Structures are given as structure tokens and as C-alpha cells.
Amino acid sequence: MDPAIIILIIAAWIVFATLPAYVAMENGRDGTAWFVVGIVFGPVLALLALIALPALEQVAPAAPQKRPAELSADELRRRLLAEREGRPPRGGTLRRRTDA
Numbered sequence: 001m002d003p004a005i006i007i008l009i010i011a012a013w014i015v016f017a018t019l020p021a022y023v024a025m026e027n028g029r030d031g032t033a034w035f036v037v038g039i040v041f042g043p044v045l046a047l048l049a050l051i052a053l054p055a056l057e058q059v060a061p062a063a064p065q066k067r068p069a070e071l072s073a074d075e076l077r078r079r080l081l082a083e084r085e086g087r088p089p090r091g092g093t094l095r096r097r098t099d100a
Contacts, residue, residue: 013042013043016043017035017039017046018035019047020034020037020046020047021035021038023047027050027053027055029050029053029056034046034050037049
């Protein structure tokens with residue numbers, strides 16, 4: 001078989017393996033892993049497996065919380081009192097840094 005045809009087949013296989021990766025990312029799954037699955041097992045088999053699996057739920061990113069240094073004195077006092085009393089404070093918790 002001509003080497004140019006082999007290179008063309010391999011290139012087409014890799015290009016078509018991106019389709020399962022794209023579908024996986026749209027369904028909340030790891031696109032890189034499904035790209036590898038598409039290369040190893042073939043794009044058609046990978047797409048059939050993705051269709052059989054349910055889509056993972058997309059989790060909305062949480063609102064960024066203010067760091068203690070960015071809080072006003074009143075807000076910091078309210079949060080510290082809430083943590084001492086054992087109730088959840090509004091706006092997140094204040095934790096001591098343990099990586100120091």
C-alpha cells in the first residue's frame with residue numbers, strides 16, 4: 001500500500017476522533033479521554049458509547065467569595081460571630097490558612 005494513503009487514513013482517523021471529543025465536552029465529560037477512546041476504538045464506537053451514556057449535569061460556577069482582607073470590619077465581625085455561634089454565616093465561611 002502506498003505510504004501516502006496510509007498517512008491520509010491515519011490523518012482522517014485522528015480528525016474524525018475529534019468528533020467524540022467534542023460531543024463529550026458538550027455533555028460535560030472529559031474531551032481528552034474521549035479523544036483517546038475515539039482513536040483506540042474508532043470514532044463510530046466512541047460516538048455510540050457517548051449516545052448511550054446520559055449527559056452529566058452542568059454545575060454553575062459559584063459566585064466568587066470575598067477574602068477576609070476584602071471585607072469591611074462590620075462584615076468580618078458578623079461572620080466571626082456567626083461561626084462562633086455555630087450558624088452558617090452569610091457570604092461564606094472564614095477559615096484559617098493551613099498552608100503557611
